[in-house]
Amino acid sequence: MGLKAWTFLVVGLTFAIYIVIAIRARASSTSDFYVAGKGVPPVLNGMATAADWMSAASFISMAGLIAFQGYDASAYLMGWTGGYVLLAMMLAPYLRKYGKFTVPEFIGDRFYSQQARIVAVLCLITCSVTYVIGQMKGIGVAFSRFLEVPFALGLVIGMAIVFVYAVLGGMKGITYTQIAQYCVLIFAYTVPAIFIAVTLTGIPIPQLGLGGSMADGSGMFLLDKLDKICVDLGFAAYTAQKGSTMNIFLLTMSLMIGTAGLPHVIIRFFTVPRVKDARFSAGWALVFIAILYTTAPAVGAMARLNLMETIQTGAVGAPDGNLSYEDRPTWFKNWEKTGLLVFEDKNGDGKIQYYGNSGDMAAKAESYGWKGNEMVKVDRDIMVLANPEIAGLPNWVIALVAAGGIAAALSTAAGLLLAIASAISHDLLKGIFMKHIDEKQELLASRIAMAFAICVAGYLGLNPPGFAAEVVALAFGLAASSIFPALMLGIFDKRCNNIGAICGMLTGLGSTLVYIFVYKGWFFFKATAMLPDNPANWMLGISPGSFGAIGALLNFVVAIIVSRNTAEVPEDVQKLVEEIRIPEGSGTAVTH
Amino acid sequence: MKDAVGYWQANLKLVVACLIVWFVVSFGFGILLVHPLNNIQIAGYKLGFWFAQQGSMYIFVALIFIYANKMNKIDRQFDVDEKEGA
Numbered sequence: 001m002g003l004k005a006w007t008f009l010v011v012g013l014t015f016a017i018y019i020v021i022a023i024r025a026r027a028s029s030t031s032d033f034y035v036a037g038k039g040v041p042p043v044l045n046g047m048a049t050a051a052d053w054m055s056a057a058s059f060i061s062m063a064g065l066i067a068f069q070g071y072d073a074s075a076y077l078m079g080w081t082g083g084y085v086l087l088a089m090m091l092a093p094y095l096r097k098y099g100k101f102t103v104p105e106f107i108g109d110r111f112y113s114q115q116a117r118i119v120a121v122l123c124l125i126t127c128s129v130t131y132v133i134g135q136m137k138g139i140g141v142a143f144s145r146f147l148e149v150p151f152a153l154g155l156v157i158g159m160a161i162v163f164v165y166a167v168l169g170g171m172k173g174i175t176y177t178q179i180a181q182y183c184v185l186i187f188a189y190t191v192p193a194i195f196i197a198v199t200l201t202g203i204p205i206p207q208l209g210l211g212g213s214m215a216d217g218s219g220m221f222l223l224d225k226l227d228k229i230c231v232d233l234g235f236a237a238y239t240a241q242k243g244s245t246m247n248i249f250l251l252t253m254s255l256m257i258g259t260a261g262l263p264h265v266i267i268r269f270f271t272v273p274r275v276k277d278a279r280f281s282a283g284w285a286l287v288f289i290a291i292l293y294t295t296a297p298a299v300g301a302m303a304r305l306n307l308m309e310t311i312q313t314g315a316v317g318a319p320d321g322n323l324s325y326e327d328r329p330t331w332f333k334n335w336e337k338t339g340l341l342v343f344e345d346k347n348g349d350g351k352i353q354y355y356g357n358s359g360d361m362a363a364k365a366e367s368y369g370w371k372g373n374e375m376v377k378v379d380r381d382i383m384v385l386a387n388p389e390i391a392g393l394p395n396w397v398i399a400l401v402a403a404g405g406i407a408a409a410l411s412t413a414a415g416l417l418l419a420i421a422s423a424i425s426h427d428l429l430k431g432i433f434m435k436h437i438d439e440k441q442e443l444l445a446s447r448i449a450m451a452f453a454i455c456v457a458g459y460l461g462l463n464p465p466g467f468a469a470e471v472v473a474l475a476f477g478l479a480a481s482s483i484f485p486a487l488m489l490g491i492f493d494k495r496c497n498n499i500g501a502i503c504g505m506l507t508g509l510g511s512t513l514v515y516i517f518v519y520k521g522w523f524f525f526k527a528t529a530m531l532p533d534n535p536a537n538w539m540l541g542i543s544p545g546s547f548g549a550i551g552a553l554l555n556f557v558v559a560i561i562v563s564r565n566t567a568e569v570p571e572d573v574q575k576l577v578e579e580i581r582i583p584e585g586s587g588t589a590v591t592h
Numbered sequence: 593m594k595d596a597v598g599y600w601q602a603n604l605k606l607v608v609a610c611l612i613v614w615f616v617v618s619f620g621f622g623i624l625l626v627h628p629l630n631n632i633q634i635a636g637y638k639l640g641f642w643f644a645q646q647g648s649m650y651i652f653v654a655l656i657f658i659y660a661n662k663m664n665k666i667d668r669q670f671d672v673d674e675k676e677g678a
Contacts, residue, residue, distance in 0.1 A: 066645075071626075074644035078618045081649045085614045088656045089607045093663075207646060211637040221636030239641045241626065249623050274674050276664050283656035290649050297645040581600055582672040 006399035007146045014184050014403045018165075018177045018410075042277040046284025048175045049268045051182035053285065054292055055131075055412030056138020059185060060405045061468035064383030066300030067307075070230075070238035073300070075251040076469060079476075081286060081293050082252070083259020086484075088282030091260055092269040094491045094580045096278035099270065102419075103263045103483065104427040110490040112573050113498040114432055119505050121423045123482035124263045126509065127475045128420045129457055131262075132413055133524065134471030135162075136461025139409040141381045141468070144338040146402045151338055152462055158409070159458040166414040166454075167447050175271065178415075181407040186291055188404025192388040192397050193295045196302045199391060206298035226305050232316050233308065233354070234361025238301065244535075247546050251473065254548035258476025261484030264412075264419040275583035303387040310390060311354045311375070317368045322351040331389035335382055342377035346370075380467045420453045421446035465520040470545060474516055477548025481508035485555040494577050496563045504559025512551035516544045599670040606666065610659050618648040 001009075058080065066073040098106055103124060108117030136155060139162065144154025190206070197209030201222055213221050220228075227237040236242050259265065268285075269278045310329065314321035325345060335341035343352060347370055354375040355361055365372075385405060388398045425446035430437060437445070464471050482505050489496040489504070519537070521529040531537045533544065542550065579585075621629060622644035629640030637646070667673035 071641055071644060074622060074641075077645055078622055078648050081652050082614060082618050085610070085652050085655055089610060089659055210646075211635045211642070213636060223636045223638075223641075239630070239638055245623060249619060252618065252623065276660070276667070276674065279656070279660035279663060283653065283660055286653050286656055290653050294646055294649055578596060581603075582594075582596060583667055583674050584672040586674055 001395065003395045003398055004146075004148070006395045007402050010396070010399040010403045011146070011406060014180075014407060017180055018407075021177045021180055042272055042281040043284050044179055045175075045268060045272050045277075045281045046286075047182045047288050048178040049265065049281065049285035050288035051178040051185065051408075051411045052268060052415040053265055053289060053412070054182075054185065054408055055472065056135045056142070056405065056409035057469040057472035058289075058292060058296075059189060059408035060138045060141060060384050061134075061381045061470075061472075063296045063299040063303065063387075064380035065467060065469050066297055067304040067383050068378075068380055069242065070236070070301075071241050072243050072248060075248050075255065076473070077293055077297065079252045079255025080259055081290060083256040084282050084286040084289070086256060086260040087265070087269075088279055088286075090491070091266060091484075091487055092278040092282050093275045093583065095266060095487070096269050096272060097275050097583060097586045098580050099586060102422050102427055103266055103487070104423055105431065107486055107490065107501070108427070108431070110573065110576065111486075111496075111498040111501040112570060113502065116486075116498055116502050116505075117427060117431065119502050120483065120486065121427050123478070123505055123509050124423045125420055126513065127258075127261075127478035127482070128263065128416045128423075129453060130478055130524075131472055131475035132416050132420075132453060132457035133460045133464060134468045134475060135409050135413045135416070136457050137464040137471060138381060138405070138468040139413070140461060141338070141340065141379070142385065142402060142405045142409065144340070145334065145382070145385055148334065148337055151340060154338070155458060155461055159454055162410060162413045162417070163451060163454050165410055166417040166450050178411050181411040182288060185404040185407045185411075186288070188400045188407075189292050189299075190295055192391070192393055192401055193299050193302075195393050195397065196306070196387070196391045197298060200302055200305070206295045206302075210298040210301055222305070223301065226301055229305065229308050229312070230356075231359070233312060233356060234358050234365070235356035236358055238304065244541050247535075247541060247543055250542060250546035250549045254477045254480050254546050254552070255473060257480035257484045257552050258478070258548055261479040261482070261487065262476070263423070263479075263483065264415040266487075267419060267422075275586050299384065299387060303383050303390065306387070306390045307378075307383075308354070311352050316355075317364065322353055324351045326350065328352070329389075331386055334389075335386060338382075340377070340379035340382050342375075344374055344376045346372045346374050380469075417450045417453055418446075421449045424449040460524050463524075463526060465524045465526070473545040474520070477512050477516070477545060477551065478509065480548035481512040481551025481555055485552050485559060489556070489559055491577065491580060493560070493563075494574055495569060496559055497566055497569045499566045500559040500561075500563030503562045504555040507558045508551040508555030511554055512547050515539070515547045515551075519544045594672060595670055596672075599666065599672055602666050602670070603663070606659065606662055610655050613651065613655060617643060617651045622648050 062076055095106060100106055104117045104120035107120040139158035140151050140155030143158045144151045147154060193206040194204050197206040198204050200215060201209040201212040202215040203209040203212045213219055214225055223239055227239055230238050269281060272278050272281045311323050313323050352374055353370045355365060355373055385401055388401055425442045429445050430442050485508060486501050486505050518530045519533040535541055626640035630638040632639040
């Protein structure tokens with residue numbers, strides 16, 4: 001059976017499973033639609049959270065970034081897992097105790113202000129939409145490859161599927177489908193990783209294989225070999241640090257805080273039965289996430305090694321050391337069709353030269369008659385999907401990866417769209433502007449909001465401001481700078497008042513948004529960027545993706561200073577904070 | 593009257609202890625001290641690189657479970673836990 005047939009079969013089969021589950025558990029009331037009746041046990045909730053959380057950025061994009069950035073991409077690994085520690089200890093149990101539907105609802109009550117709630121909705125929509133743009137890029141890559149169509153068409157098909165999918169079920173449908181999706185995506189991620197680890201190192205556990213030695217008889221450690229190949233071809237050593245320490249530090253911090261501040265993840269912790277389950281739920285979520293995240297470094301390193309060895313078949317500079325374009329493998333041809341992999345025969349020798357320009361490589365290359373790197377475009381986001389093909393794994397494995405990538409992108413996009421929809425219909429309309437709409441109208445409004453969000457994100461996804469994981473990192477920066485500080489101060493600082501919180505959120509969101517837009521273009525339209533996006537132009541060397549940590553700091557400082565200089569927090573709100581801090585007396589799971 | 597202040601203090605103490613470990617393994621070993629630690633090699637892994645791409649994540653998982661267990665004990669100790677059936 002051919003690859004295409006396999007792909008249709010596996011993707012179709014997994015879809016059928018999700019749809020059946022979604023229909024069987026279709027949302028019957030608004031409460032079900034948003035938070036699944038608050039009755040999901042912690043292990044299952046952790047699994048669903050993991051699926052919700054691990055998006056196209058984690059599944060499709062992250063290992064690709066690791067493959068090309070090596071050590072520097074550790075920021076994504078530590079950032080996207082370390083945030084759960086913050087979430088478990090500083091937010092999840094308290095928000096569960098408080099026990100409402102949405103994040104803006106909490107902020108509105110805690111800071112006794114409708115304005116605060118509106119600002120929170122604004123923050124939530126900004127970061128969620130940015131996040132969905134990243135998903136759309138990933139979805140576009142996955143669909144364009146497996147339908148063998150150009151990227152733009154793949155994206156449009158993906159948008160349509162996401163829409164149908166997200167509108168069909170609410171959270172309840174989503175919780176159980178997401179458990180199914182987790183199973184599909186983790187299987188799809190680890191199976192090829194195990195295959196490749198065995199082929200390269202003879203060790204069936206990728207996490208150990210990465211630290212193992214090559215099975216090719218050389219006895220070299222895999223990472224040492226990869227370092228050597230990279231350096232020989234004028235790239236930076238894989239395990240060496242390339243960016244500045246400060247930038248890696250800030251990016252990690254920004255991703256961690258952002259993780260804890262993302263509305264669609266937080267909303268998950270409203271769905272567990274008890275406060276103590278909220279704590280364990282975060283732990284279980286991280287267990288399920290870590291299975292993929294500790295495999296990703298192995299996938300990245302092994303993909304890079306395989307890619308380099310496929311192209312550089314012999315000694316560097318030897319006349320027949322390079323793969324000739326005529327002999328390029330099928331995966332190469334297939335990815336060329338999507339426009340995400342581009343070869344240009346600069347020196348007209350019909351062979352592929354792929355090299356960097358660090359060290360004395362430029363001089364050496366000239367002596368070999370090479371006229372520049374000929375792999376003019378290798379989109380990082382194709383690496384995970386291409387990996388099993390590059391390694392020559394069977395077709396069913398490749399099809400499985402496609403299904404996994406699509407599952408990851410869909411589950412997260414659906415969760416985010418739900419967060420956007422609930423912010424608009426529940427917080428803005430029902431909560432503030434149109435208090436007397438009934439449940440039916442509220443559901444309708446939320447579906448319209450979803451459709452609108454998909455169109456905006458899809459449009460911007462056609463020309464994304466970066467690779468999927470990088471766009472998602474921007475979304476985290478926005479969440480870090482706006483939502484997390486307000487939530488944390490709301491729980492840990494009894495003296496933080498309404499004006500303080502509003503000023504803090506606006507400062508954090510505003511500063512981060514402006515910093516991103518200056519380099520990425522206003523509202524992500526590239527043509528409107530005011531400064532080129534490279535380290536030389538960054539303020540103090542801080543990349544737009546890392547700025548969220550600074551924005552969060554500004555948020556904290558402003559909120560605390562303003563609070564101390566304005567009216568005190570009313571008695572009853574102080575009581576509310578004291579209530580939130582102790583687990584006793586939490587509402588039962590289905591009171592709403 | 594329950595000792596809400598004492599409970600909150602005990603909670604903060606535990607959180608701070610956990611966050612110190614959280615910071616040291618990721619930002620400390622994985623980023624700030626990565627160069628000196630990379631001089632130590634365990635099998636194919638340089639130690640700093642291992643903390644950044646493997647070790648810190650395992651420790652994060654352990655941290656959350658340790659926190660959740662200890663917190664449940666503190667809840668019971670101060671008698672503020674959710675009673676069965678609540």
